[in-house]
Amino acid sequence: MRIGELAERTATSRRLLRYYEEQGLIIASRGPNGYRDYDEAAVDRVIQVRGLLDAGLPTRIIKQILPCLDKPRTIYFPDATPEMIATLEEELDRMTRRAECLLRNRDAIAEYLDAVREYDAARPAGTPQPSSASRHASSS
Amino acid sequence: MRIGELAERTATSRRLLRYYEEQGLIIASRGPNGYRDYDEAAVDRVIQVRGLLDAGLPTRIIKQILPCLDKPRTIYFPDATPEMIATLEEELDRMTRRAECLLRNRDAIAEYLDAVREYDAARPAGTPQPSSASRHASSS
DNA sequence: TCGAACCCTCACATCAATGTGAAGGTCTAC
């Protein structure tokens, strides 16, 4: 498929696809006219890249870890340099911490929303609003 | 405490602290000389902001959700506009998806690392490396 | 054969999160 289709199927701008290629995150063969040519797998690949990017990893890191994540359980240790293993371990850590933080804050938001919904349910439309509500007390 | 101490205690540059303040993420009172003056709670606050930032939320959003996350279970619904609730719900979703992606990829990396370690354990130093290993087959 | 809809590269613009440094005030200790 050409870049336009890939862009549409991954909800990613052409510009970004070219950028990802430039960063070595995806590869494309070229037709005789110079047009990029992608295979089916590129769709998943792009989606994964976007996921990692959205998860906060920089392209530099994604490029390093991507080969280890190839879906068809390809175990190819040969080019796993110790340096790269170190990067992976580090990033694993960082991701875990990031996810924890994310979930912690997410739960806090969810809790808040629940409380708000309960409040709204108990006090349907038109109920007078207290101009300024309970202020906090204890620290940290 | 003054900005220097806060910077040290949160491992955040002074510049960034001023930036967060500019973005409305933290507040500081001022001494008679114009120096910023932070209370104990600022430390946690900054750490939380950094966490959210690291989790991928832009300052714009953090500013909106931060008041709902105040630790001492402060329930103050009055200023929870419907618009803000919507933002929260949206962000909640986004965070959940982000966390999922993060964990999915983290697990994939962990799995890979485990496999590598097993491989290394079975084949201690000096074992000949196959120049190029198994390539994948199935698609997607 | 013309126009629309693709594609290419190149390059500059933008935005958020940061760094860095200049020019200057304040506080403290010697």
Add this chain to the structure above:
DNA sequence: GTAGACCTTCACATTGATGTGAGGGTTCGA
């Protein structure tokens, strides 16, 4: 009272992920 270590604001630089547009080729259908 002066040096050093703080602080202030202002402003420009940078980096990574993107947008946008110019200038130009290709493909295809009317």
